[in-house]
Amino acid sequence: MRRVGATNNRDRMHEKKNREKIMSKIRTLMFLGAVNLAGLSSAAVAHPKLIGTMPEANAVVTTGPSEIRLIFSERLEPSFSGAELKTQAGQKVDAGKAASDAKDTKQLVIPLPSPLPAGTYNVDWHAVAADSHPVKGSFSFTVKP
Numbered sequence: 001m002r003r004v005g006a007t008n009n010r011d012r013m014h015e016k017k018n019r020e021k022i023m024s025k026i027r028t029l030m031f032l033g034a035v036n037l038a039g040l041s042s043a044a045v046a047h048p049k050l051i052g053t054m055p056e057a058n059a060v061v062t063t064g065p066s067e068i069r070l071i072f073s074e075r076l077e078p079s080f081s082g083a084e085l086k087t088q089a090g091q092k093v094d095a096g097k098a099a100s101d102a103k104d105t106k107q108l109v110i111p112l113p114s115p116l117p118a119g120t121y122n123v124d125w126h127a128v129a130a131d132s133h134p135v136k137g138s139f140s141f142t143v144k145p
Helices: 002-042
Strands: 050-052 067-070 082-087 107-111 118-128 134-143
Touching: 002 067, 050 118, 050 134, 067 082, 067 118, 107 118
Parallel strands: none
Antiparallel strands: 050 067, 067 107, 082 118, 118 134
């Protein structure tokens, strides 16, 4: 003869284990979903980063450049981006209007009317990414023939 109480206890324990497995899977899925959303939101609010310059920041070059290039991690909005070139003494140096490179819209090009003479120069730049995030910064380089 079977005992009814023992079967009910076994069934309850089995149901409890099944519920625990299901809840564990749900918690794991929720955690993975939250991690995924966090990754997407951080990418959505990323700002453009200056990843390179020509001449390089803090470089000592032997010939004066005829242009200055700023290379960013994202496509720029050139009409809202630009740079100002100054001597070490803070005197403004004439430069052309900044524009994005036709072949690479992540690059901002500042043409110079003539190669720069010997000296240390500071570049103060500002840029707006295509997604409207503004950033700014500066770097220096030296021309020593």
